[in-house]
Each structure stands twice: as structure tokens, then as C-alpha cells.
Amino acid sequence: MERWKRPRFARNTAPMLGSAVWALALAGCQSFERAPIDLSGHRSAFGERLKATESISELVEQLALEGMPAPERFDLSDGLSPSEGEVLALFFNPDLRIARLDAGVALARYEEGGLWQDPEFGFDAAELLSPTGPLEYGLTLGLTLPLSGRLETEKEKAKAGYKAELLRIVDAEWELRARVRSAWAAWATASEHLRLADEAVQQIEQVARITDRLEAAEELTRVEARLIRAELVESRAAATVAEFHEAQARVNLLRLLGLPPDAPVDLLPAHPPIDIPQTNDPMARIIQANTRLAVLRADYDVKEESYRHEIRKQYPDVSINGGYGSEDNDDRLLFGISLPIPLLNANRAGIAEARAQREVARAIAETTFERLAGDFAIARAIHESATTRFRTLSEELIPMLNQQASEVASLAELGEVDTLLLLETISRRFEAKRQALDLNQAILDAAIEMARLLGPGVPHLPAPVEPSLSEDSR
Structure with a gap:
């Protein structure tokens, strides 16, 4: 039974050390908590968004303080104006909510990135089969020293990614303002088309009544009367x-404003001012100043930092470990050190891929500028052409037709009806x-x-809206 005799330290200390390390590891871990989706509750909050006027008024004040476009005040009692609608969209638009939450992901990556690797605990033991063989064991604790500098480059990469997400929000907000203005003008x-169509129906109904009298008096043929009635139907x-x-x-x-389709809001049919x-x-x-190009420049910076990070990763980090053991x-006291030698791999694949991705980002920025230049030329040509044609209609043709209608009406009063x-x-x-x-x-579009x-005249940060507020107005 001699072989079951063990050193007192081995019998008492080894389990205690293992338990202590296990408890320490568990203490550093986070716990999971479920957060189910409540679409019914969100539906109620979605239908009551117009009640969050106090929060929106605060946003208007903050936008004005930061020099961003904003109305003088937010008041729904006199209807919702285009400038008030832009602020409402900044607060509730669903696409902006997603963009802000994506920025939160990038911020979490930046805040928690660049950390040292967790230490590693190791335990080795050997049981000799001879009757008098003692238990051989070793307790070690290993740590990696990031001497390569990859943690710093990882942090800079995450920082560049967060900056890109912030600029992506700015671009989304600027794009949303344009979309709201265009949708409001549409x-x-x-509304003007509807008013004009109703007005035309009323005028043609008057002609139809005259047609009925003329047809009854046999002053108008049935074929001519049928043509007028068909025009009324159309x-x-x-x-x-x-x-x-x-x-x-x-x-x-x-929908762009982030409101329900049946929202009880009085929209003012005014064309938004365009500067x-x-x-x-x-x-x-x-x-x-173009906000999209600003995003692409930031994306290129991310690829640059990724390339620099891959370069850093080819340099080795030093792993050291030490501990306590018993043999015979x-x-x-145990001590060890390991140092990778970058000869065969040296992260060549990662470096080559990062370099290629940087060139892709460069090409995306350059080709996007080319497309934007073409888009601007097309928009300017449309603006000039539509303005010329609009002036011709409003200054020549429409006054001529108004005069024609007035003269025909005067003839009708004299009994000469055609x-x-x-x-x-x-x-x-x-x-x-x-x-x-x-x-x-x-012209407006x-x-x-x-x-x-x-782009905006002055670069600015994203609108001061928290994603949680834009979610349910709480």
C-alpha cells in the first residue's frame, strides 16, 4: 500500500489550487439573460408616437444649438410642416434606428477591443505503475505578452470602424432629409392633382348639363352628346x-416619418424650401462635402487599419508560463517561454487579402465619385430643362387657355354655346x-x-437621438 502514499502538499494543495482557478474563471464570465421580442407592445408604442412631442421639441432645440437644420419650434396644433417633418423623421425613421444600433455594435467593438488574451491554466499529472512510484504533477499559468503591437492596431481598426459608422449615420440622415423633402413635394x-381633377370634373359636369339641354332641344346630335358624356366618365x-x-x-x-399609415396628423401641403x-x-x-464620399473615405481608412493590423500580426507575441510541480x-518551480518564428506562414494570406481589400475600397470611392459627378450633371440638366418648360406653360400657354375659357364662357352667356x-x-x-x-x-426633385x-455646408455629427428613444418614445 506504499504507492498510495502522497506528499501532503500534493494531497491538499492541488485540489485547492484547481478549485480556486476554476472559481476565478467563472467570476470573470458574463451570464445570459433572455430578452424576447414584444411586437404587441411595440405596436402600441408605434401607434402613440405623436404623443412624444416633448422629446421631439428637445431634439429641435439641440439641433438648433449644434447648427443643424431645424424649425423654430415643433407644434402639431397648426399642422405638420415640412421642416417639422424632417425632425420627426430623424427621430422615428426605421432605417435610421437600424443605422444607430449598428453604430452601437461598432462602439462596443471599439470599447472592448484590443484586450490581452486570457491567461491559461494548465495541469499535468502522471501516475507511475510501480508500487512505490509517487504522483508526478505540474500546475502552470500561461500568459501571452503582445509585444508585436497587434493589440494597438486592433484598437485603431475598431476606432476607424466606429468613425465610419458615425459617418454612415450622418449620410443616412442627410439622405433621409432629401427623401422626406421629395416625398413631401410628391x-x-x-394633392394638387386631386384638386385639379375634381375641378375638371365639376367643369365637365356643367358642360354635360348644357349638353342635355341642347340635345333635348335638338340643337346637338346624339353622337356629339355621347362624346361629351364619355369625357365626363373619363x-x-x-x-x-x-x-x-x-x-x-x-x-x-x-412611412418615411416613421408614423403609422393611419396617423391622425394634419400634413400641410406646402412645398419644402430647397436651398x-x-x-x-x-x-x-x-x-x-458629399456625405456618401465621406463614408467611403472612412471605409478606406478601415481597410488601411486592417492592412496595418495584418502586418503587425506577422510579428510574434511571446507566451510565457510558470507554475509549480512535483517529480519524485x-x-x-516551472517556467517556460515560446516564441513563434515567422518563416513559413508569417500571415502572408492575411496581408495579401488586406492589401487587395484596400485597393477595392479605393476603387469604390473613385468610381462612386464618377457616378456622383454624372448624377449631378443629369440633375442640373433636368432642373434647367424643366424650369424652361414650366415657364413656357405658366407664362404663355396657361394664361392663353384661361383667356380662351373666359371668352367661351362670355359667348355662352350670350347664347352662343359651342x-x-x-x-x-x-x-x-x-x-x-x-x-x-x-x-x-x-424642378423640386x-x-x-x-x-x-x-452635401451640407458644415460637417456635423449625427443627430442627438438615442436608439432606445426612437424605438418606442419612452
């Missing part, structure tokens, strides 16, 4: 389509006004696009 134009159908387009444009606008920055060199302004009943001429005048005037509305919409491409 809804206001659709005008009523056009009014129905215009009503649908107005409702669709309103829902699209409310196109004046510059002698639009391309230089785009390079300097002799207590021993229903077909009256119908043609109404139809052509309606078509001219409809085209003028569409051209005005094209082109101006919004040019302002978006030229």
Missing part, C-alpha cells in the same frame, strides 16, 4: 386615380395645368438631388 403635388375615373395617388403619396411620406448651395466648382464641393517527491369647343378648352387647360404640376415636381449631392 404628396403636395398629388374625368371621373381620372379623379379616382388621382385620389388613390394622393393617398399612396401620403402613406409613403408617413441649392452656390459654388463655382461643384465637383470640388462634392469631393469635400521533489517540489519544483359645347365641343368648351370641352376642348377645359380639357386642354386641365392638361396644361397637370403638366405644370409635374414639371414643378421635376432636381433641386433636392443637387443639394443632396453637394
